[in-house]
Amino acid sequence: MAADKNLVAWSAMIGGYSRVGMVNEALGLFREMQAAGVEPDEVTMVSVISACAKAGALDLGRWVHAYIDRKAITVDLELSTALIDMYAKCGLIERARRVFDAMVERDTKAWSALIVGLAKHGLVEDALDYFSRMLELKVRPNNVTFIGVLSACAHSGLVDDGRRYWSTMQNLGIIPSMENYGCMVDLLCRSGLLDDAYSFVIGMPISPNSVIWRTLLAASKSSNRIDIVESASKKLLELEPLNPENYVLLSNLYASKSQWDRVSCMRKKMKDSNVTAVAGCSSIEINDIADRVRRAGHKPWTAAVLHDVGEEEKEVALCEHSERLAIAYGLLKTKAPHVIRVVKNLRFCPDCHEVAKIISKSYNREIIVRDRVRFHKFTGGSCSCKDFW
DNA sequence: CTAGGGTTAG
Numbered sequence: 001m002a003a004d005k006n007l008v009a010w011s012a013m014i015g016g017y018s019r020v021g022m023v024n025e026a027l028g029l030f031r032e033m034q035a036a037g038v039e040p041d042e043v044t045m046v047s048v049i050s051a052c053a054k055a056g057a058l059d060l061g062r063w064v065h066a067y068i069d070r071k072a073i074t075v076d077l078e079l080s081t082a083l084i085d086m087y088a089k090c091g092l093i094e095r096a097r098r099v100f101d102a103m104v105e106r107d108t109k110a111w112s113a114l115i116v117g118l119a120k121h122g123l124v125e126d127a128l129d130y131f132s133r134m135l136e137l138k139v140r141p142n143n144v145t146f147i148g149v150l151s152a153c154a155h156s157g158l159v160d161d162g163r164r165y166w167s168t169m170q171n172l173g174i175i176p177s178m179e180n181y182g183c184m185v186d187l188l189c190r191s192g193l194l195d196d197a198y199s200f201v202i203g204m205p206i207s208p209n210s211v212i213w214r215t216l217l218a219a220s221k222s223s224n225r226i227d228i229v230e231s232a233s234k235k236l237l238e239l240e241p242l243n244p245e246n247y248v249l250l251s252n253l254y255a256s257k258s259q260w261d262r263v264s265c266m267r268k269k270m271k272d273s274n275v276t277a278v279a280g281c282s283s284i285e286i287n288d289i290a291d292r293v294r295r296a297g298h299k300p301w302t303a304a305v306l307h308d309v310g311e312e313e314k315e316v317a318l319c320e321h322s323e324r325l326a327i328a329y330g331l332l333k334t335k336a337p338h339v340i341r342v343v344k345n346l347r348f349c350p351d352c353h354e355v356a357k358i359i360s361k362s363y364n365r366e367i368i369v370r371d372r373v374r375f376h377k378f379t380g381g382s383c384s385c386k387d388f389w
Numbered sequence: 390c391t392a393g394g395g396t397t398a399g
Contacts, residue, residue, distance in 0.1 A: 006392095007392095007393080008392045008393050009392085009393080010393085011393040011394075012392075013393090014393085015393060015394060016393090018394095019394095020399065041393090042394080043393050043394045044393075045394085046392085046393090046394040046395060047393080047394065047395095050394080050395070056394090076394090076395050077395075078395045079394080079395075080395080081394095081395035081396065082394080082396090083390080083395090084395085084396085084397050085395070108396080109396045110395080110396080111394040111396085112395095112396040112397085114396090114397070115396085116395090116396060116397070141391095142396090143397080144396050144397050145397095146397095147396090147397050147398055148397085150398075151397095151398060154398085157396045172397090177397075177398090178398080179397050179398040179399095181398080182398035183397095183398045183399090184398090184399060185398085185399080186398065187398095189399090210399095211398070211399050212398085214399060215398085215399045216399095218399070234394095255390060288392055387396085
């Protein structure tokens with residue numbers, strides 16, 4: 001199109017990019033749209049906020065929220081839901097809750113966004129409370145709502161509650177999705193009920209996907225059920241012979257049981273299939289903060305800390321060392337990253353190299369999903385390359 | 390009559 005791109009054309013394109021995960025393109029196009037002098041409306045802003053959520057771009061998300069207020073754009077049901085999701089994914093769960101509380105009308109998706117967010121943050125009681133309130137208010141949950149409810153139970157060992165919610169779901173006539181089955185398998189596995197989990201998988205009316213087999217295999221690490229390992233790994237490699245993750249998982253599993261012949265067998269299989277793994281890598285967003293700080297005349301890393309002081313984290317402002325910055329971000333609780341790559345504008349932030357070194361060398365624990373990092377990336381959980389290599 | 394929008398397990 002030439003110069004006649006109107007609001008709908010811009011919004012359609014931004015929404016398309018956002019939906020397929022090309023968030024930089026989505027946000028870049030939003031900038032272009034502004035430069036072209038086309039005023040966005042609430043529909044445009046849903047896609048922009050959603051792109052921020054997917055990118056874990058809290059600073060930009062906050063800026064866009066302020067922009068929405070400044071331009072007096074109507075915050076309707078869909079935009080509120082997008083904001084809830086963005087704040088939850090970017091680590092500000094209380095702000096997500098505040099957006100929800102301010103809504104005048106809440107449908108299934110709005111409730112689900114908050115419940116899933118609370119569950120991800122480990123606020124299990126709150127998640128289940130909101131679910132009860134949802135039922136009391138006669139808002140019909142759907143299978144996504146139950147992903148939140150069941151994963152909440154899984155993450156705090158509420159195996160009996162989880163089973164009850166599973167019946168509730170069926171009684172409501174909701175057909176469980178693959179994700180719902182996955183939640184139940186995870187729930188049973190985390191509760192140490194590998195046998196129940198395996199029976200559950202065998203009894204599934206649809207063919208389990210690779211995620212489900214990996215969930216079972218991960219749980220098999222602390223069990224002696226060789227039969228389950230054998231059957232699950234067979235299924236997994238049939239489903240995804242080209243996914244390096246699977247070979248790494250299986251190799252590490254066998255290594256943990258000192259079955260070295262099987263470890264080398266996995267390596268061989270992997271090599272024969274021309275599958276290669278690369279070292280794990282995570283990224284955090286520091287660049288635009290650093291940029292802003294630089295403009296304010298501070299040293300970048302100091303600025304990053306100063307800028308990022310939220311309501312909940314006053315003490316972060318006092319940090320003056322990159323290691324503390326990393327701690328503030330919750331990175332030290334991370335299991336996966338052996339390399340931290342700081343995206344874009346590295347030159348503004350030399351200290352980030354130090355952060356990366358410290359984290360990759362010194363720490364090896366699980367992340368807590370609280371801080372303003374892209375925790376949804378960090379908790380991807382598939383990175384076991386160090387053990388493997 | 391009126392294009393473009395939100396939630397998803399390991």
